[in-house]
Amino acid sequence: MSEISCRECGKSLSGSLTNCPHCGTPINPNIPKYPTFGGSGWPIIVIWVLFVVFMGMLLISMFTFQD
Numbered sequence: 001m002s003e004i005s006c007r008e009c010g011k012s013l014s015g016s017l018t019n020c021p022h023c024g025t026p027i028n029p030n031i032p033k034y035p036t037f038g039g040s041g042w043p044i045i046v047i048w049v050l051f052v053v054f055m056g057m058l059l060i061s062m063f064t065f066q067d
């Protein structure tokens with residue numbers, strides 16, 4: 001677990017806090033959250049699956065239409 005410090009007052013903080021108890025500044029976690037759209041995690045999974053399928057089709061077409 002990495003220790004974080006307040007970007008305003010510089011005091012060390014627990015990672016579970018969302019606001020600095022000393023000055024009230026919102027804390028940005030060092031580890032970025034998994035990108036989501038509208039608070040739901042499934043759209044990016046759908047985009048990822050479509051991307052994988054598209055790349056797979058591209059590879060298949062490259063090997064199929066070589067001549």
Ligand SMILES: [Zn+2]
Pocket residue numbers: 006007008009010011020021022023024025
């Ligand atoms: Zn602070």
